Amino acid sequence: MAEKRIGLQTVKLLNPPSIIGAYTIVGPKEGEGPLKDYFDVVLEDDMWGQESFEKSEVKIQEEAIKGAILKANLSPNDIQYIFSGDLLNQISTSSYTARQLNIAYFGLYGACSTMIESLSLGSMVIDGGFADKVVCATSSHFSSAERQFRFPLEYGSQRPFSSQWTVTGAGATVISSSGNGPYITYITTGKIMDFGIKDTNNMGGAMAPAAIDTISQHFKDTGYTPDDYDLIITGDLGLVGKKIVLELMKKSGYDLSKNYSDCGIKIFDGVEQDTHAGGSGCGCVAVVLNGYIYKEMLKKNLNRVLVVATGALHSPITVLQGESIPGIAHAITVDNLID
Amino acid sequence: MAEKRIGLQTVKLLNPPSIIGAYTIVGPKEGEGPLKDYFDVVLEDDMWGQESFEKSEVKIQEEAIKGAILKANLSPNDIQYIFSGDLLNQISTSSYTARQLNIAYFGLYGACSTMIESLSLGSMVIDGGFADKVVCATSSHFSSAERQFRFPLEYGSQRPFSSQWTVTGAGATVISSSGNGPYITYITTGKIMDFGIKDTNNMGGAMAPAAIDTISQHFKDTGYTPDDYDLIITGDLGLVGKKIVLELMKKSGYDLSKNYSDCGIKIFDGVEQDTHAGGSGCGCVAVVLNGYIYKEMLKKNLNRVLVVATGALHSPITVLQGESIPGIAHAITVDNLID
CATH class of the missing domain: 3.40.47.40 (Stage V sporulation protein AD)
Structure with a gap:
């Protein structure tokens, strides 16, 4: 059996990658919630000067990734892979973000599980000896998701109580083969x-x-x-x-x-x-x-x-x-x- | 530097995974082309008894994966991960296929690069010691892609000469930490x-x-x-x-x-x-x-x-x-x- 497998669905990282940089950008509503003091940037306007919700989401993911790389005291040249995905058709947010960064890119889709899918694959690629530093990221935007998955916002549709509210925000993590944790x-x-x-x-x-x-x-x-x-x-x-x-x-x-x-x-x-x-x-x-x-x-x-x-x-x-x-x-x- | 990296964008697999099973299913048009004798199944009808193009594509990908696993003389229980993706929004073909297979699943999106994205990640996961056997797969369907990316087929839109024709078909590869190649x-x-x-x-x-x-x-x-x-x-x-x-x-x-x-x-x-x-x-x-x-x-x-x-x-x-x-x-x- 492969040396790092334990049990049916779990692997144990023998040289566990360390998080060396993390960054978050959220929209105004998230910035009024209970976790507001934990975010690096709270936007005043979820369009962020862009002409569409989708372009705003690209800017949010891009700045989150750049922020995480800066927090790790690195530049994009130091990063060997991006693992990222999002909710939009053809994960367009992540691809248009990766276009700006000149880093080898693996696009993922796991819906709201994507952040951990990206960290899972990024960690295996580092622990496996294929990279020293990778960035893992995802994003969503209330308004781009709502019109794609439900209805145009202009309809003002009623929401049942079991429904959830798509977060506007992006998070990015730089993980490394060396570091002081977590x-x-x-x-x-x-x-x-x-x-x-x-x-x-x-x-x-x-x-x-x-x-x-x-x-x-x-x-x-x-x-x-x-x-x-x-x-x-x-x-x-x-x-x-x-x-x-x-x-x-x-x-x-x-x-x-x-x-x-x-x-x-x-x-x-x-x-x-x-x-x-x-x-x-x-x-x-x-x-x-x-x-x-x-x-x-x-x-x-x-x-x-x-x-x-x-x-x-x-x-x-x-x-x-x-x-x-x-x-x-x-x-x-x-x-x-x-x- | 990570031990398996050579140059800026390449990794060398130190224990190269072997392809131990491969399977292909194509539509009728592909079955009339120059490569027709190389495919395992040529469908007579690209609906394959299903009620929508999308459900047909799921059946094609699912049978291709099962075929590749059988060719490797394995059962789905022997496979530790599926790496798959497709062109449809939210890679629904791959997710509904993975639903049938009870194997841990990483969904990918790389448009027409997805087959090699899946083999790249699958190979690293095997060479890195995280799995012994994984299956990598992708699919597309002319009719599901055409109405999603271009126009409903019923419009009968003219196609310019630089346009390409979406292949109806799926391919799946089982790769393993041991085997006789390729x-x-x-x-x-x-x-x-x-x-x-x-x-x-x-x-x-x-x-x-x-x-x-x-x-x-x-x-x-x-x-x-x-x-x-x-x-x-x-x-x-x-x-x-x-x-x-x-x-x-x-x-x-x-x-x-x-x-x-x-x-x-x-x-x-x-x-x-x-x-x-x-x-x-x-x-x-x-x-x-x-x-x-x-x-x-x-x-x-x-x-x-x-x-x-x-x-x-x-x-x-x-x-x-x-x-x-x-x-x-x-x-x-x-x-x-x-x-």
């Missing part, structure tokens, strides 16, 4: 779970089975228990999905009640900000990880975190054709200490 | 090149600069010359892009006239089959590689091949917003022999 130590890669949910206003319900599967498998593969973590955080199941995870994990013998949260719940004050079940979008886990989690780990308030990013892998066309929503969840362990 | 020995990962072309009916012209950049960089990084290869093949530049590559590479001192071809040109008889500049789509390089190239390598008619898959990374929205088309090219060396 480190990426384990990667548990998800399989697709589909329990037949067809309601695109209930993504949390559609993705919860994948989160449960990946978290359970992670514990089985690594031997860790919930108590070994300071924080276990999904992104983004919102209120509906979080409830399902807590209940079903408890039935499987894992009590997550003490240290489990969700990026979509943390980023907004759902009542005050009228975001219903919580935040979503590739950018949500990206800014919570590179803002809140990273900075709390640097302060040693958190020392070992399991980040489980969930993605809903439908498209508007598949939903119109009567298909249900496939979910996936990718997890990484971020740890201040390594053996 | 082996993947080098990976040269592309940067985005954009020379300002905005005409989506001239993808060959838009992607040629990326191909030139990656091929030139591959020679610089590895020390190989064109004469070291039995075949250097791009996918899919068509007639327009091929001409640009030959001319500009010659100006840079690389004479490719003896052993250079293009998957989009090889798959169709452009005059007889009215495909204008040639084939395109993720499925094109996938079926040419897993059909023609793989089988000719097994017969030792080809022994070392540079496969350079090119992708046009625009979206219909970015083009409507006045953006030009970013191109990328990813290359791998497939070799019957290893040191």
Whole structure:
């Protein structure tokens, strides 16, 4: 068996890559939420001087990547690969961003799981001896996502309470073969779970089975228990999905009640900000990880975190054709200490 | 520097993964072309009993992956990761395919470069010690792509002579840490090149600069010359892009006239089959590689091949917003022999 595999779906990094730079840019609404003090840039206007939502999203992702590279005291020439993706058709945000950076580029699509997909592959490429430094990034924009996946904003459609609010923001992480941590130590890669949910206003319900599967498998593969973590955080199941995870994990013998949260719940004050079940979008886990989690780990308030990013892998066309929503969840362990 | 890097954009696999299974399924038109005898399945009807083009494409990709796994004398349980992508929004073909297979899944988007993006990452994950066996796959379908990127087929739009014809087909490759070859020995990962072309009916012209950049960089990084290869093949530049590559590479001192071809040109008889500049789509390089190239390598008619898959990374929205088309090219060396 391949030397770094442990269990069915997990790999252990023998030379764990270190996060050496992280950067976040969010929109005005995210900048009014509970995590506002953790973000590097809060935009006053989510168009950021651009002529379309899509061009604004490119600028946000590009500046987040440049910011992360600068935080690592590097220049783009020092980075060997970009691993990035986003929600827009043909991941156009990421490709137009990579066009500006002159770095070898792997485009990914994992819907809202993309940030952890990118860190999983980036970490394996570094630990495998193929690169010293890579940047991993994702973004989303409320207005570009809303008109692509739901309705033009001008319609003013009503949103049911199970719906989530796409985060405007981008997060970028520079990881390196050397550094002082936090480190990426384990990667548990998800399989697709589909329990037949067809309601695109209930993504949390559609993705919860994948989160449960990946978290359970992670514990089985690594031997860790919930108590070994300071924080276990999904992104983004919102209120509906979080409830399902807590209940079903408890039935499987894992009590997550003490240290489990969700990026979509943390980023907004759902009542005050009228975001219903919580935040979503590739950018949500990206800014919570590179803002809140990273900075709390640097302060040693958190020392070992399991980040489980969930993605809903439908498209508007598949939903119109009567298909249900496939979910996936990718997890990484971020740890201040390594053996 | 990371031990497996050579030059600026290339890595050398120290334990080169072996191709141990390959499978191709193509549509009726591809089954009438010059490569028809190399494909494992030629469909009589490109709907394959499904109720939409999109569902047919899922069936084609799924059966190609299952076919490749069977050819390797394995079952899906033996495979640790799927690396796959396609042209459809949210790479829905690949996700709905992965839903059927119960294998950990990394979704990719590289437009028509996706087959080599998937083999690049799959190879690094194996050589890095994270997996023993992975499957890499892509697909495209003329009718699902045409209505998404261009016009509904019912319009009967005229096609200019620089346009290409999206291949209906899927190719899948099982690669392994052990095997008797052919082996993947080098990976040269592309940067985005954009020379300002905005005409989506001239993808060959838009992607040629990326191909030139990656091929030139591959020679610089590895020390190989064109004469070291039995075949250097791009996918899919068509007639327009091929001409640009030959001319500009010659100006840079690389004479490719003896052993250079293009998957989009090889798959169709452009005059007889009215495909204008040639084939395109993720499925094109996938079926040419897993059909023609793989089988000719097994017969030792080809022994070392540079496969350079090119992708046009625009979206219909970015083009409507006045953006030009970013191109990328990813290359791998497939070799019957290893040191």
